[in-house]
Each structure stands twice: as structure tokens, then as C-alpha cells.
Amino acid sequence: xxxxxxxxxxxxYRRWRDAKLSAYxxxxxxxxxxxxxxxxxxxxxxxxxxQICGRANMAIYEGPGGTGExxxxxxxxxxxxxxxxxxxxxxxxxxxVSALEVAAGGPKSAYIPYTDRRLGxxxxxxxxxxYHAINxxxxxxxxxxxxxxxNFLLDPEIAYIYLRDENPDYIDGLMQPxxxxxxxxxxxxxxxxxxxxxxxxxxxxxxxxxxLRYTARKSYVAxxxxxxxxxxxxxxxxxxSDDCSHIFRVKLRPGSGLVGNNVLHGRTKFEDGDGPGDxxxxxxxxxxxxxxGAGEGALS
Numbered sequence: 001x002x003x004x005x006x007x008x009x010x011x012x013y014r015r016w017r018d019a020k021l022s023a024y025x026x027x028x029x030x031x032x033x034x035x036x037x038x039x040x041x042x043x044x045x046x047x048x049x050x051q052i053c054g055r056a057n058m059a060i061y062e063g064p065g066g067t068g069e070x071x072x073x074x075x076x077x078x079x080x081x082x083x084x085x086x087x088x089x090x091x092x093x094x095x096x097v098s099a100l101e102v103a104a105g106g107p108k109s110a111y112i113p114y115t116d117r118r119l120g121x122x123x124x125x126x127x128x129x130x131y132h133a134i135n136x137x138x139x140x141x142x143x144x145x146x147x148x149x150x151n152f153l154l155d156p157e158i159a160y161i162y163l164r165d166e167n168p169d170y171i172d173g174l175m176q177p178x179x180x181x182x183x184x185x186x187x188x189x190x191x192x193x194x195x196x197x198x199x200x201x202x203x204x205x206x207x208x209x210x211x212l213r214y215t216a217r218k219s220y221v222a223x224x225x226x227x228x229x230x231x232x233x234x235x236x237x238x239x240x241s242d243d244c245s246h247i248f249r250v251k252l253r254p255g256s257g258l259v260g261n262n263v264l265h266g267r268t269k270f271e272d273g274d275g276p277g278d279x280x281x282x283x284x285x286x287x288x289x290x291x292x293g294a295g296e297g298a299l300s
Contacts, residue, residue: 002208003157017161023055024158028248031060038063038140038255039073046080049259053291057155058248058260065255067142071097074140074257074283081259085288087125087134092286100139100282102272116145116280119267120216121240123156124286127182127220129196133211136287138259141252145280148270150251153263156212158246159236160201166235173228174201180213181222200229209290214264216240240264252282261290 006012025031033048035041038061041049045061052059067073074097078084086096091108093099103114112119125134139151163170173179181197200223202211215221216237223229240247252258272279 003160003203003210005208007203013164017165020157020161024155024246025052025056028060028250031056031058031248032062033059035061035063038067038257039070039076041077041080050081050291053259053261057157058153058258058263060250060252061257061259062253063255063257065253067255069142069281071095071099071283074138074285077140077257077259078136078138078285078287081291083136083138083285083287083289083291087128087132087286087288089125089286096285098284098286100284101280113284116148116270116272118269121152121154121264121266122215122217123212123262123264125262126180126213126215130198133288134262134286135209135211135290136259136261138257138283138285138287139252140257140283141254142281142283143254143277143279144251145270146273146278148268149280150249150268151258151265152268153248153250153258153260153265154240154244154246155263156210159212159239159264160210162239162244163232163235167228167231169228170232170235171201173224173226174232175199176224176226176229179224179226179229181224183220183222207290207292209261211262212264216266259291 004012004016007016031052033045033052035045049059049061061077088096089098091098091111100113102116103109108114124137125132128134160171177199178197179200182195184191184195198213200213203209204211223233270280
């Protein structure tokens with residue numbers, strides 16, 4: 001959950017690295033916790049989810065299904081895990097929940113999460129400035145696609161280990177204050193989001209948690225023209241394209257969900273069925289908080 005204060009020290013890093021890898025879940029089953037009632041999870045179930053997040057920065061709750069289109073379910077799950085500060089995106093509804101489904105038209109259809117197209121590797125909120133950082137998120141499955149729609153996932157701390165083991169200069173490069181720049185988002189002459197620059201890799205000054213900003217997209221982003229940054233991006237792209245043993249893949253089932261500390265993730269393309277029950281619907285909530293402790297807000 002947090003890197004040691006003196007992670008720059010090679011000996012400290014090796015100890016942390018060895019402990020991280022030895023405790024890391026070996027399969028998607030090791031990430032998964034059965035939850036009898038996702039809208040009112042039991043304390044022991046929340047504790048187990050939080051413990052898994054402590055090892056992998058993500059966990060999966062597996063509900064019984066049949067929760068229906070009830071946004072209160074992921075809201076309750078987030079509250080039980082201690083997530084309180086919702087961060088809204090441009091497409092978030094007033095309740096803080098985004099309903100991810102294929103949009104036939106309108107402004108949402110311009111964003112890939114609202115299509116059936118493949119969604120490449122990224123961390124959420126990589127376009128946000130430091131004051132609106134996304135540190136946690138929930139994906140709750142209401143309906144799965146008939147075919148496809150599988151998520152692929154990687155813990156940023158694992159990415160850090162791969163990068164540092166390959167070349168420690170990659171870490172220094174990504175931590176530069178202008179490693180990643182985002183141009184302004186303008187529409188009809190109005191600035192929706194101002195341009196800003198920031199590090200791609202940073203440590204929270206209080207919690208010392210690792211925060212990664214990354215997108216595989218080539219448009220609407222500008223990476224610093226620096227050999228360390230470009231080398232890190234090339235290495236990371238190759239690693240994510242390979243069959244890395246630390247990448248998890250899962251297709252969420254109805255009533256189940258993914259909780260995590262803004263891990264690297266993406267989604268395969270999918271195909272909806274003809275009936276209303278065969279059309280993929282995922283509820284998503286962004287948080288400024290991270291999952292920590294044992295979820296003091298457990299509801300039962």
C-alpha cells in the first residue's frame with residue numbers, strides 16, 4: 001500500500017520488492033472474495049477485500065447476482081471500504097456514479113468507455129490535475145456483454161518493480177514534474193479542462209502511496225521528450241503487450257465488482273446481445289481516497 005520512506009536506497013528497495021512479490025496473489029481466484037450481499041457487505045468480507053488490496057491494490061467481490069440497476073449497491077460497497085470523497089468526471093451523473101454502456105448518440109458516445117470498442121491500458125484520471133487525482137475506484141457489473149468485455153489489470157507497484165529492475169533511470173524520468181502534459185479540452189470555444197503538466201509517477205507526501213498516471217493513447221497527451229521517459233514508455237508498452245505473469249484478466253459477472261487503488265487496466269472489445277438483458281452495463285465510481293485499513297464503514 002505504501003512504499004518505504006527511503007525506497008531510493010537499494011537495500012530498502014530490495015527488501016520491499018521481495019516482500020511485495022512473495023505476498024502477491026498468484027491468480028484471479030486469490031483476488032476474489034464471495035460477498036453475500038454487496039449492498040450490505042459483512043465486516044469480515046470487507047476486511048478480506050481490504051487485506052487483498054493491501055497486497056495487490058485491487059480485489060474482486062463476487063455477489064450472488066440479480067442486484068438489478070441499483071446504484072446504491074456500489075455506493076454502499078465504497079462506503080464500507082472507507083471510500084468517501086467521490087471524484088467526478090465529465091460524464092459522471094449527479095449521484096457520482098457513471099453508467100458505462102454503449103451510447104447510441106449524444107456527448108457520451110465520443111468517449112471510448114461508452115462504446116463497445118477496446119479500451120487500452122490506462123489509469124483513470126490521467127487527464128486530471130493534482131487537485132482532482134483519482135486514487136480509488138469501483139466497477140460494479142449489472143449486466144455482462146454477450147461476448148467480450150474482459151478487463152485486464154496490473155498493480156502499479158508491480159509496474160514500478162519491472163521498470164526499476166530494468167533501469168532505475170526510468171523511475172527518475174517518470175517522476176519529473178513535467179513528464180506528462182495534457183492539452184486543454186475545448187468545446188465550442190469554451191475550455192472544459194485547462195492544460196496542465198505533472199509527473200507520471202509520484203509518491204504521496206503523506207501516505208507515501210504510489211500514484212501512476214498512464215495512458216497508451218497517442219492523442220491528447222504529450223510525454224516529455226526525454227530519453228528516460230521515452231525509454232520507460234517503450235519498455236512499459238512492451239511489457240503490457242506481453243503475457244506478463246502479473247497481469248490479471250477477468251470478466252465481471254452480474255452482481256460482482258472490482259475495487260482498487262486506481263490500478264492499470266483496460267477492457268477488450270465486446271458484443272452486446274439483442275435483448276435488454278444482454279447489453280453490458282457497468283457502474284463506475286471514482287474516489288480521491290484509497291482503500292486502506294479494514295473498511296471501518298462496514299455496514300453489518
